[in-house]
Amino acid sequence: MGLLNIRKANVADAAGIAKVHVASWRTTYKGLFSDKLLAGLSYEEREKSWIKQIPTGHVFVAENDNSEVIGFAAGGKERSGNYEGYDGELHIIYLLKDYQGQGIGVHLVRQVVDEMICSGYQSMLCLVLEGNPSRYFYEAIGGKLIDRVEGEIRGEKIIDLVYGWDHLDLFKGD
Numbered sequence: 001m002g003l004l005n006i007r008k009a010n011v012a013d014a015a016g017i018a019k020v021h022v023a024s025w026r027t028t029y030k031g032l033f034s035d036k037l038l039a040g041l042s043y044e045e046r047e048k049s050w051i052k053q054i055p056t057g058h059v060f061v062a063e064n065d066n067s068e069v070i071g072f073a074a075g076g077k078e079r080s081g082n083y084e085g086y087d088g089e090l091h092i093i094y095l096l097k098d099y100q101g102q103g104i105g106v107h108l109v110r111q112v113v114d115e116m117i118c119s120g121y122q123s124m125l126c127l128v129l130e131g132n133p134s135r136y137f138y139e140a141i142g143g144k145l146i147d148r149v150e151g152e153i154r155g156e157k158i159i160d161l162v163y164g165w166d167h168l169d170l171f172k173g174d
Contacts, residue, residue, distance in 0.1 A: 006107050008115075009059040009072065011051055016069030017061065018046035024094035032131045037154050058119070060111040062095070062104050071095035073108035075116055078125060083146070086164055088121035105137060117168050124168060130159040138163040 009017065022041045029038060053059065053074065062071040073093035078086050090112060095105055116124060126143060128135045139145075143163030151158050 004065070004104065004107075005063045005067075006060055006104075006111055007063070008111075009054050009061045009074075011054050013061050013069055013072075014047045014050040014054060015043075017050045017054075017059075017072045018043050020069055020072055020094055020096055021046045021050075023096055027097045028094075028132060028134065029129070032129060033153070033156055037156060040154075057091070058112050058115040060108055060115075062099070062108055064099075070099045071104055071108055073105075073112050075112040075124065077121075083125055083162070083164065085166070086123045086125045088116045088124035088168070090124055090126040100134075106141060109141060113168050122168060123164065123166050125162055125164040127160040127162055130161050135161055135163075 022043050025033075025041055026038050050059075057074045057076050059074040060072065061069045064070045071094060073090065075088060075090045078089040079091070090109060093105060093108055093112075095108075113124070125146065126138055127149075128138055130148070142165055144165075145161055146164040147162035149160050149162060151160055
């Protein structure tokens with residue numbers, strides 16, 4: 001894997017996070033979303049969004065040995081209110097394609113989980129697009145499939161799989 005640093009994100013990381021966010025969508029979701037939607041993703045829009053989110057969220061970045069952001073993850077309060085017994089949520093995790101499958105994602109999620117435990121969260125869930133091959137990552141780290149929900153992103157129909165961890169101490173990220 002080489003030298004890697006995982007740390008809490010700061011606002012100065014917003015551009016790097018935006019780059020990873022957009023690039024990951026374009027590689028991970030090719031064929032799951034229209035080319036038009038993927039081509040229309042904006043680095044500037046994502047950067048502005050992350051500038052707002054970083055100060056209030058549990059956001060972590062992974063850097064390569066050149067101090068470039070190559071992945072990120074964020075979590076916090078469960079957002080839907082539809083899942084009794086789940087108070088936390090892994091909101092997002094993305095890695096550049098070249099860095100996937102090396103264990104970096106597990107380390108990122110571990111940081112988010114540790115911070116969530118320190119903030120008093122007991123459990124968490126995570127939504128993943130049904131056609132995303134990364135769904136098996138969530139199963140490998142102890143997530144149990146608890147629901148399947150239909151939704152929409154930018155006018156395109158989606159199906160999300162909802163994975164849950166009843167107790168954060170069951171997270172298999174060690």
